[in-house]
Structures are given as C-alpha cells and as structure tokens.
Amino acid sequence: QKEVEQNSGPLSVPEGAIASLNCTYSDRGSQSFFWYRQYSGKSPELIMFIYSNGDKEDGRFTAQLNKASQYVSLLIRDSQPSDSATYLCAATTGGFKTIFGAGTRLFVKA
C-alpha cells in the first residue's frame, strides 16, 4: 500500500513565526510532490509543487524535497491568521495516480 504520511496536528504557531509542515512517502518511485491548502468546507487549492531534490521558494512558501529520505516539507514564513487551514501533501508516481496524505491542520494565532 503506497502511503503519504502527515502529522494530523493541530500545529499552532504565533503570527509572524515560521510554520513547518512535514510529510513522508513510502513509494520510492514517486516523482512529483504537491502541497495543497484546504480551508474548512472548501476544495483543495494548489500552493506549490516540487520535482527535484532541494528547495523551491515562492513568496512566503518554501517546499523542500529529499528523495533519499523520502521526505517533503513546506515552510511558511511570516505566518498569518489567513494561513490557518489544513495542508495536504501529495505524491504522484510515474503516471496519473496521486496519493494524498490526510493533512495537517495549522492554526496561526493573532
């Protein structure tokens, strides 16, 4: 069973802090990795994707991928209350099947 694991949280950080969200995956054949944000009662929206080892930055968001450790992370700098949501990690293996983690709930305290 191919899996993507996330800590369910909740992760609570003060406004302005860095939030660090982590994800591990079991299938070494996974090639593409995604972070989605989902507000309560809404659909997931793509924040970032990463394919290569290392860091990828987009504004306040940085995705990190370590294929040797089968580990993906998302850093949110200068966290804002509007960042409070569930963050879903996902991995795609060589085709169209994408496996999602159960998500980490993030609370940013004003």
Added chain:
Amino acid sequence: NAGVTQTPKFQVLKTGQSMTLQCAQDMNHNSMYWYRQDPGMGLRLIYYSASEGTTDKGEVPNGYNVSRLNKREFSLRLESAAPSQTSVYFCASSEGLGQGANEQFFGPGTRLTVL
C-alpha cells in the same frame, strides 16, 4: 474561466437509490479525476481519466462507475447508494501531458449523504 464545476453541491439519497455527479472543466485539460474525502482520511482516488476516451480505477472504485463524455466532462455514477458512500466528492483536472504535468485543480465538491 469557471475552472472546474460540479453539480449538484449537496445531495441526500436513500440506500439503494442511484445518482450521477457531474463535472466539467474549461481549462482544456486532458486528465480528470474523481476523489472522495472522509474525515481523517484525506483524499482517495476513485477513478481517473488520463485522456478523452480512457478511464481507470483508482484506490476505491467499488460501487462507482464513470464516463468521460468528452474532453470537458467526466461523470461519476453511484448505481445503488450505500451509507458507506456518504462523503464529500471532488472532481479535479490536470494537463496530464507527461511527467510534471499533474498539478490538479479541484472543483467545489459535492456533499453526499446516504441514509
């Protein structure tokens, strides 16, 4: 552009009833997907269509059927609804052209309750 649209937004069924969930995208994407989301379990892939004319099973296909009507539309049918199919259903689409093109865009979801 509307992106990905789904109908209906809410539905209540009785056990044994059938229904079809509709999905359409206007982004000229090749690939489309149906997921269900249950509390604490994340999104699980039911069926997907890599391109027009093809469909394949995902993780949890039992009790469902799909039709890729054309490039824009992908429907999900429950032939005989069961309480275990109570869930939120999301349709998604992606360009689907080879590796690295699987960023998926989601519709607003359908909340289905089976009594």
